[in-house]
Amino acid sequence: MKRIGIVITDGVGYRNFVMSDFLVEISKKYDEVNIYSGIPAKCYNDSLIPENIKVFDLKQYKETKKVWFYRKLKEVAHMFLHRTSYGINSNLERGYPVSNSNRSLIIKLVYKITSFFHSEKIIQFYEKLQFNAFKNDKTYIEYKNILADHKPNQLFFTHQRPPYLAPFLAAAKELKIETSAFIFSWDNLASKGRMLGSFDGYLVWSKLMQKEMSVYYPYTDKNKIKVVGTPQFEPYVLDRYTITKQEFLEKFKLDSNKKIICYSCADAGIGKNDEIHIRAVLSYLKNRSDIQLLIRTSPAEDGKRFESLKNEFPEIVWNFPKWFLSREDHAEAWSQRLPSVEDVKDLKAILLYTDLNVNMLSTMSLDFMLFDKPVVNTVFGNNENGLYNDQKFLNYIHYKYVVSSKAVTIAKNEVELHQFIQEAIEQPSLRKQERKQLLDLEIGAPLPGTSERIVKALKELA
Structure with missing residues (x-):
């Protein structure tokens, strides 16, 4: 049985992967497709969902103080490492607190630590601390049980950034499920902070973005970065719209x-x-x-x-x-x-x-x-x-x-x-x-056939 889980986090992800031809194409290539949704399952338009696809609500996760601290270390370290990028440096400077509240003082401590310790190897260590901190969390355990029950061979995240999905990724890693992510927007690598976690494979818009992946995430296997275009523009070539x-x-x-x-x-x-x-x-x-x-x-x-x-x-x-x-x-x-x-x-x-x-x-x-x-x-x-x-x-x-x-x-x-x-x-x-x-x-590929290319890339990553 070929099973895949699709993680859709927000309305834009819904537009890109539900309102394009993606679900139609992936339903042809996999025996079971489950959508794990950050938006209420009841809101999905049934006419857009093929019969062999089920939608499951993801319980909202709330970070503990420990998880938040490790995540901040990871994210700020990434920005220090890549601060030669104007956009990343702008976010780094904007994030430094001006007040001296308890939370602000902790963030200042994070900045102090990561100003010295921000190599890619150290960032991976911060992520390990973050993911280990999930282990006794009720939501993480629920996520792990869901994935253990559904047994997907792959888990595909349609957005690589939302930090509240990190425990879902951590659960997949614990269960040795192959994970991949779509780089959500054209500015997400050179202008934004760290991803929610490290994935096994990535789908990117273009060869330009493929090169950027190697710069900002150097531990990534280059053979696991697939150029597919982007589904956000595919509706423009679909007659139904x-x-x-x-x-x-x-x-x-x-x-x-x-x-x-x-x-x-x-x-x-x-x-x-x-x-x-x-x-x-x-x-x-x-x-x-x-x-x-x-x-x-x-x-x-x-x-x-x-x-x-x-x-x-x-x-x-x-x-x-x-x-x-x-x-x-x-x-x-x-x-x-x-x-x-x-x-x-x-x-x-x-x-x-x-x-x-x-x-x-x-x-x-x-x-x-x-x-x-x-x-x-x-x-x-x-x-x-x-x-x-x-x-x-x-x-x-x-x-x-x-x-x-x-x-x-x-x-x-x-x-x-x-x-x-x-x-x-x-x-x-x-x-x-x-x-x-x-x-x-x-946009590294023609709009017609975008969904087919994405599905093909996911099969190759498996």
Whole structure:
């Protein structure tokens, strides 16, 4: 019997691995497939789940003080080791406490220890201490019993970072179950902290990411790092998520005679300048009666922060992503927001039928480039002008590739924004070749057949 467990941690993982063709493809190749879910099993759309796949709720794990301390040692040591990466160093500096509360003093101790002891070998030792500290925990024991009962040959984590899944990984290791993880996003290696643990194998987007794995996780067997692309874009080539342009225009009450600019917002935490950017777009549109503005807010929030802007400018068309909160009693509430089929259709239609995208250095740049649409990135803030410093993200390694590719234009003020919007409207194909080259670098395989490649890679890892 070929059995595999799939660990889905959050709403984005649900979109990537449930709303793509992944479950259909994996159900063909394995006798039993169990989903171990960090979101309530009752929220899964039955029409998307093949018959031989079962969904099980994962009990929420709460760290003990000892586990938390060892995890912090591991994570901070990783950041010290790789602090030459601007993004990692930025997170390292931001994480140092300014207060002297009991917790802050412990974190300062962690920083002190790891500033001296942060080799890869030491990091592996911190992880061993962390995983050994699970042994008498009730949730860990429950996880171990579940896996012992289900007997999967493999356990595939669709996200490599959430620390609350570490005891599930530890239980799999204890039972000698083969483990693998998908690197969740294009910035997760060069800009984020340590993974939740060490896996036997990894699935990555591209050859670029494959090289990064060898840098940030040097103990990894290179033959166990498989390039598969990413399922987050696969719905764009699936007919079931396509609506006609007329349906799109009617749904959002858009004028068929006008071009459409889509401004896609960042998450509230890093999108503090969103309103400033939007007002700058609106100032350009004052003299352009032939262009309309559609704004899509982040699925991770409800969009309430834009209420005053919405009232002030009734001409703006808004798309608030139709993601619903599956539960409220969770330490990371944003992770419990689930996408609807309707929202995937809405997003694909926006990518298909709008003429230009403006965003603050987000993955949405890739989404729009997949449909060969020009992209302008807005970063108005720096350390001198009093705005939230979004220009710092230009120094993150993953976005340096974007900037150097010249596939997008970077607007650091309103004047530049107006100039680049004008360029994109008048010459939409100007950066066509650069967009293609960047997509080839960042997404290492064609969108059609992504799920089949993932399943094939998992079989090879076994």
